[in-house]
Amino acid sequence: MTAFVMLDGVHKQWSHTVAVGPLSLDIPQGEILALLGPSGSGKTTVLRLLGGFETCDAGRILVAGEDVTAVPPARRRCGMVFQHYALFPHLDVGENVAFGLKGRGTREGGRVAAKVAEVLALVGLEGFERRRVQELSGGQQQRVALARALAPEPRVLLLDEPLSNLDPALRERTRRELRALIKRVGITSIFVTHEQDEAFDLGDRVAVLQAGRLEQLATADELYDHPASLFVATFVGRANVLRGRAAQALGGRDGQVLVVRPERLRFADAGVPGVVRERRYTGAAAFYQVDTEPGDRLEVLAAPDAARVGDRVYLEPLGVIAFPEARG
């Protein structure tokens, strides 16, 4: 795999205590990469460094082999979709999309208009050229922002929390549409999100960031099944974290922290004894909160009729992930 976008030891110091990097990332052409992390993890800074809105204190950024570290945003050819879209309110939809297209003279005008129509069709907004941006729904505004970013045919597409401004009912559908559209265009894309579902659904690979550092860069399956750190294990997916005596009860060695996914715990005839305290029904399955005798509360995902509140049960782990305590 050859890197189309490359971050090489990129570092940005905000203050004595807050810094991002040093960070290295390779992104092959056409990949959609998710930058996932809690707020303050530096994911937005990484995106803004890529777009040129922040300058690195150290390291290099390469796009298609060209060092763009010192190239200002206006000449970097990165399309950007902003969190609140940043549509120009004094321009209509067509003028917004045409903003980055050169040549507004009469001769070139036809070419620009054709390009605007083409990109608007791509995002499913044919004939919206003369609409005011204020009249559009949130989803439509998001698509105009996307069309505007794509119109100048950038080399890289950057998206800052592209779905956070949509109402939840719309998000899942938009996610799939967005992915299909980016794949159709074939543009290398990097987006920021703090939601795991979004990162998994939309990204080919996910880079998990924590306190300015890259914890792991992998596919969704790998992140879930083989987390590189306790942070990734708990941030990605639901997890029971066990320490000390409780960890030893599940076969952990001294000084180890164990992580058990709720679906990797099973009600059995023998194992860790406990009492079911709560049951949360989700339709296909149910989450059970079990207080174990060692004094932990574990979450178990099982069939809806597997147990009732008050039942005495035994828990058997089907798979545990072990980390040395120090890394936590």
Next chain:
Amino acid sequence: MNPRLGLAGRAAFTLLLAWLVLYPILIVVGAAARPDALAAFASRPGEWRALWASVWISLASVALAAAIGVPLAFLFEWLEFPGRKTLGSLIALPAVLPPFVGVIAFLFLYGESGFVARAVQRTLGLEQAPWRLQGAGAILLVHAYSMYVYFYLFTRAGLAKLDASMLEAAQALGAGRWESLRRVTLPLLRPSLAGAALLVFMTALGSFSAPYVFGGGFRLMTTQIVATKLNGELPLAMVETVALALVAVAALAVLRRTEGDDILTALGKGTAPRRRPIRGAGARRLAAVAGWALAALLLLPHLTLALVSLVPYGSWTTETLPPVLSLVNYQRLLGEAERLRPLVNSLWMAAASTLAALVLALVAGALGARRRPWQFRGPIEGLIALPWALPGTVFAIALATTFSVHSPFTLRWVLVGTTVLLPLAYLVRNLPLTGRAVLAGYRQLDPGLAEAAASLGAGRWAAFRRVTLPLLKPALAAGGSLAFVSALGDFVTSIVLYTYDNRPISIEIMSSLRLSELGIAAAFGVILMVVSAAVLGLGARQ
């Protein structure tokens, strides 16, 4: 409240406002509709010259004020340099100088016997003063100094609301710094710029002090009206008044249209752009030095006034700087009952008119503070805003005309020559200031609060006193302090309507100048300035 009673109350209130604000204007229009007066106006070239001068001086004032205020706003909002905060607020200082006081400060500073002229004369060894501060240039100088603040404040507010991601979006689409400025920043600032332009144009159109003192033979419509009235050509003065009012209304209509709607900023949700520090120690020092030099230049009129106020009568003749300084002017001013009189007059008239304007604004707000759409809303808000749209001279003439006749059946009484008329004029001129603030305050109130008070057993009056009034305090303080300060420093309406018994400070300053008592005039100016600044500061603190 009984709905029919409420309706009657609103109707009565609307009529009261109409009598106060609209009726005098209509009377002037009626008085102007006389063929001989119209013919006299149309046939005299001086009239058209004055009208045209008013228009072009106002347009030039807008251009000059924008040329100074807009770059300053960008400088202070977008760049970071030592002393930015302090300088940024110092720069708004011309606003605390009442118009007439500003004018005499300029006279002392740049006039033919002012400090600067004396210094130049001495340095170059000239026989005579190097220049005379007169005509259009002098008027524009004063206007630029006192009105750039509007552009400065409006542009800064607009820039602070600007969404940084808009500029970043433009950059990401390939626009450089100048292109972003031209294609994104300036269009987004349009409502702010148009608002400032409107304010400057209206202020310049109604400006009286500067053309009165510096105009000489160069007449603007405001000074022309007063001169015509003094000549006793009352019908002609009415026509002139109506002509000036028409220009004001036309300008308002045109500029309101370009102002556009507030929707421009409605989409923005992000934060304002971060300030860029000026890099390079040399450039930073230069910016700081230039900034302080500018602040000194802006403060010079204030300092001049303070200095001249310390000069005893007749002690300063040909020297560049006054040789003797003492507090004797202040002692005389505060010690002699006759001298103290104008100060007391101005204070009570400003206080009474402000209080009355606040009460009227509160009534308007209370009548409108219902959930269901209320009748008379348009007329009431329009009447309250009207005095803002018309120059002070227009209202002064209108009130003088209306209340010079005893005719109770047409609601006219003789008030000319009494001490009541001037505070009444202040009240009319204050209405838009208190009205705008209080109505805005009411709009921000949650109507549920009054209902909550009612559900807890508070009657209408108790709910008003214990809930509404405390919440409106900032709005009342803001509108009230502005109104008080503008009434305290008023010259435009005072010169038409004052009597010997209620002569205000500005008139006393003028007569002191006529008697060459520069020190006394300046001392009054300083007192006016200090009280204005204190009241404005108090209003902003609430």
